[in-house]
Amino acid sequence: AQSVSQHNHHVILSEAASLELGCNYSYGGTVNLFWYVQYPGQHLQLLLKYFSGDPLVKGIKGFEAEFIKSKFSFNLRKPSVQWSDTAEYFCAAGSSNTGKLIFGQGTTLQVKP
Amino acid sequence: DAGVIQSPRHEVTEMGQEVTLRCKPISGHDYLFWYRQTMMRGLELLIYFNNNVPIDDSGMPEDRFSAKMPNASFSTLKIQPSEPRDSAVYFCASSYGTGGRETQYFGPGTRLLVL
Numbered sequence: 001a002q003s004v005s006q007h008n009h010h011v012i013l014s015e016a017a018s019l020e021l022g023c024n025y026s027y028g029g030t031v032n033l034f035w036y037v038q039y040p041g042q043h044l045q046l047l048l049k050y051f052s053g054d055p056l057v058k059g060i061k062g063f064e065a066e067f068i069k070s071k072f073s074f075n076l077r078k079p080s081v082q083w084s085d086t087a088e089y090f091c092a093a094g095s096s097n098t099g100k101l102i103f104g105q106g107t108t109l110q111v112k113p
Numbered sequence: 114d115a116g117v118i119q120s121p122r123h124e125v126t127e128m129g130q131e132v133t134l135r136c137k138p139i140s141g142h143d144y145l146f147w148y149r150q151t152m153m154r155g156l157e158l159l160i161y162f163n164n165n166v167p168i169d170d171s172g173m174p175e176d177r178f179s180a181k182m183p184n185a186s187f188s189t190l191k192i193q194p195s196e197p198r199d200s201a202v203y204f205c206a207s208s209y210g211t212g213g214r215e216t217q218y219f220g221p222g223t224r225l226l227v228l
Contacts, residue, residue: 032214043116044204044219051214090156094213099144099168101212105155 002027004093006104013081014112021076021107023091033074034092034101035065044090050074061085083113117220119205125226131193134223137186138207146212147180147190148204150222156204161212162188195227 007022025031035047048059055067065076074091088108094101118137126132138145147159160170165182173180177196182188192199202224206217 036219043221044206046216049216094211096211096214098213099161099163099211100146100158101217103148103156103158 002093002102004091004102004104006089006091006107008107009105010108010110012110012112015083016080017111019076019078019081019085019109021089021091021109023074023076023104024072025074025091025093025102026072027093027095027102029095029097032094032096033065033067034094035059035063035074035076036090036092036103037087038090038106039087047076047089081109081111083111085109086111117205117207117218119203119220119223121223122221123224123226125228126195127228128196129194130227131191132195132199132225132227134190134203134205134225136188136190136205136220138188138205139209139218140186142207142209142218143185144208144210144212144215144217145182145188146204146206146208146217147188148206150202150204151200159190192225195225197227200225200227 003026033050036044037047038044050057050067058064088106090106091104092101120135146161150156159172160180162182180190202222204222206219208215208217
């Protein structure tokens with residue numbers, strides 16, 4: 001069965017700390033991978049996505065993610081978080097053959113000033 | 114573009130009442146998605162449409178839920194009768210091209226509370 005799992009449900013960091021949020025997927029065939037973010041009181045919006053090519057993908061606001069096929073992982077990273085990064089982060093997987101995404105449970109990130 | 118528009122933003126109703134949630138996708142987008150978000154189950158896809166045609170409704174929890182897309186600019190999600198366990202935030206999203214590859218643009222959500 002297709003699934004996406006995010007290891008951390010709630011992460012608390014101080015400003016300037018480094019961030020890594022885990023995401024593992026189980027998906028048959030060629031997979032497209034996404035990270036979405038939901039800032040407090042705002043819509044979900046795309047952070048970054050991976051289809052093919054360079055496994056290190058850079059997104060908005062200094063975020064990046066690395067696709068490691070052998071580990072079925074797509075972890076999100078940021079070298080130095082800011083208070084404004086406080087949000088909920090969702091990893092998702094899909095394929096070009098289907099119209100839909102499978103979302104992980106989400107990780108709530110709280111950054112303390 | 115105004116983005117994906119949902120109404121109402123908040124809905125409080127009593128058990129047994131009919132609830133209708135509305136969505137206007139971004140103009141030109143050919144895919145539309147309805148999601149439900151709860152603390153326990155996270156973000157779940159309920160149903161999605163391509164060119165106004167329902168493609169996959171396997172996430173619709175039961176017959177009390179129904180969704181329609183009469184034209185390219187409007188969709189509804191109806192719950193009849195509503196139950197307290199339907200309390201959740203319901204999101205509508207749209208994309209240009211398959212949602213398994215293209216960016217989905219989400220609306221602000223409808224926060225539903227069923228008493």
